[in-house]
Amino acid sequence: MIPVRYKNSFPSSEIIDNPLDYEDGNGVSSKERKGHMLWKKVKYQLVEYHSLPWYLRDNEFIHGYYRAEWPLKQVLLSIFKIHNETLNVWTSSKVQDGYKASLLSMEFLSTLSGNIMERLTNCLIDRFTRMYHVVDDSVLQQGVKDDVSNMIAPLMFHPITRWPFFLFLGGAMFCLLASSTCHLLSCHSERMSYIVHRIDYAGIAALIATSFYPPVYYSFMCNPFFCNLYLGFITLLGIATIVFSLLPVFQRPELRGFRAGLFFGMGMSGVAPILHKLILYKDQPEALQTTGYEILMGILYGLGALIYATRIPERWKPGKFDIAGHSHQLFHILVVAGAYTHYQAGLVYLRWRDLHGC
Numbered sequence: 001m002i003p004v005r006y007k008n009s010f011p012s013s014e015i016i017d018n019p020l021d022y023e024d025g026n027g028v029s030s031k032e033r034k035g036h037m038l039w040k041k042v043k044y045q046l047v048e049y050h051s052l053p054w055y056l057r058d059n060e061f062i063h064g065y066y067r068a069e070w071p072l073k074q075v076l077l078s079i080f081k082i083h084n085e086t087l088n089v090w091t092s093s094k095v096q097d098g099y100k101a102s103l104l105s106m107e108f109l110s111t112l113s114g115n116i117m118e119r120l121t122n123c124l125i126d127r128f129t130r131m132y133h134v135v136d137d138s139v140l141q142q143g144v145k146d147d148v149s150n151m152i153a154p155l156m157f158h159p160i161t162r163w164p165f166f167l168f169l170g171g172a173m174f175c176l177l178a179s180s181t182c183h184l185l186s187c188h189s190e191r192m193s194y195i196v197h198r199i200d201y202a203g204i205a206a207l208i209a210t211s212f213y214p215p216v217y218y219s220f221m222c223n224p225f226f227c228n229l230y231l232g233f234i235t236l237l238g239i240a241t242i243v244f245s246l247l248p249v250f251q252r253p254e255l256r257g258f259r260a261g262l263f264f265g266m267g268m269s270g271v272a273p274i275l276h277k278l279i280l281y282k283d284q285p286e287a288l289q290t291t292g293y294e295i296l297m298g299i300l301y302g303l304g305a306l307i308y309a310t311r312i313p314e315r316w317k318p319g320k321f322d323i324a325g326h327s328h329q330l331f332h333i334l335v336v337a338g339a340y341t342h343y344q345a346g347l348v349y350l351r352w353r354d355l356h357g358c
């Protein structure tokens with residue numbers, strides 16, 4: 001018997017009775033075999049909202065193109081098919097590739113800058129010694145080398161640490177990977193849905209928490225007390241959010257606004273260190289420039305949370321944005337734009353501290 005939820009998608013044209021019914025060696029009739037194949041085909045049809053099991057009912061304004069309880073193999077292959085999660089999966093995974101590329105290029109640049117400066121230092125020493133014909137004077141050469149090293153080495157051989165910036169890139173990649181995984185696999189089963197949604201919430205909390213690390217670390221690296229205070233606060237808040245999101249009640253559709261509010265509130269707690277930075281460094285152009293980026297980031301994240309909570313535009317025209325243009329895709333785009341703005345701010349911080357130190 002076909003469960004009620006699949007009846008809508010039954011392809012009636014395929015119900016053909018075979019008059020030549022025979023049994024194979026295992027005692028399975030061709031009718032049964034055909035029925036089994038047809039059942040498999042029917043099962044992997046996209047279904048409508050009202051046919052979904054309760055745990056997949058999240059947004060009643062998206063009417064169709066749902067996958068429901070497909071086997072894992074079919075779910076994984078559905079990454080190449082059109083359904084209402086296709087763009088959600090691909091927007092996350094493509095941007096994640098972008099972050100990976102920037103992480104690699106950052107590492108490449110730091111290695112490259114080290115090499116360039118090593119050559120520059122050697123070159124300066126070489127030119128200096130040639131200019132004064134003191135090639136054989138090893139004492140003077142050593143003195144020049146020490147002077148050049150003292151001028152350049154603090155910046156080149158001991159550059160400002162990059163770990164807060166890399167941690168942010170790692171947090172952003174984890175968030176996007178978790179998001180892709182969640183959108184791809186959550187339709188498989190109730191248990192899978194529960195697990196991947198937990199990973200997704202953990203990814204969002206990780207992105208927000210690690211977003212604090214570059215601005216707080218580079219703004220307060222000369223004030224370890226405030227640096228540790230702000231970083232400790234956001235780390236604890238991130239852990240608390242992840243623990244809280246483990247509760248099954250956290251995923252209920254009616255708590256969508258609460259979830260958006262919690263993550264937005266987490267982001268808004270960044271206002272305190274930003275204001276503090278402005279008070280400390282009001283004369284530094286980099287402090288103003290990074291604050292500009294941070295305001296833009298707040299607007300993008302805030303708009304994303306608002307769209308996520310209100311489910312605009314599909315609320316206005318239910319069923320018209322099932323494949324493309326629904327609120328969750330807009331939310332993804334705005335989060336990615338926010339994280340990119342933050343990345344640009346991070347580069348300004350690095351340049352600032354590399355040039356001026358504490």
Ligand SMILES: [Zn+2]
Binds near residue numbers: 179328332
């Ligand atoms: Zn998502």
